[in-house]
Amino acid sequence: MEYFIDAFTKYADFSGRATRTQYWMYILIFTIIYIALAALDAFLGTIFLAAIFNLVLLLPSISIATRRLHDTG
Numbered sequence: 001m002e003y004f005i006d007a008f009t010k011y012a013d014f015s016g017r018a019t020r021t022q023y024w025m026y027i028l029i030f031t032i033i034y035i036a037l038a039a040l041d042a043f044l045g046t047i048f049l050a051a052i053f054n055l056v057l058l059l060p061s062i063s064i065a066t067r068r069l070h071d072t073g
Contacts (some may be wrong), residue, residue, distance in 0.1 A: 004029040010067075011060040018067035026064050030057060 003025035010016075037050040 001029065007060045007064045011063055014063055014066045015070075016067055017070050018064050020068075023064055023068040026061075030061070 003022045006022065007026050034050060034053060037053050041047055041049050
């Protein structure tokens with residue numbers, strides 16, 4: 001969970017590098033939370049929980065992906 005929260009502290013920082021572990025742990029936790037919210041949406045018959053989650057995490061996701069790409073040479 002530390003890697004996921006770390007992405008929020010650097011949510012608008014597009015410089016620097018992100019390690020493989022930081023990136024993949026962020027993606028793993030993001031996916032688990034998204035699947036849980038999508039299942040909850042399906043159970044409740046709504047579509048806004050997963051959509052709001054995606055919108056909130058759009059900028060941190062782009063930021064950590066950019067920092068990971070800086071490390072690829």
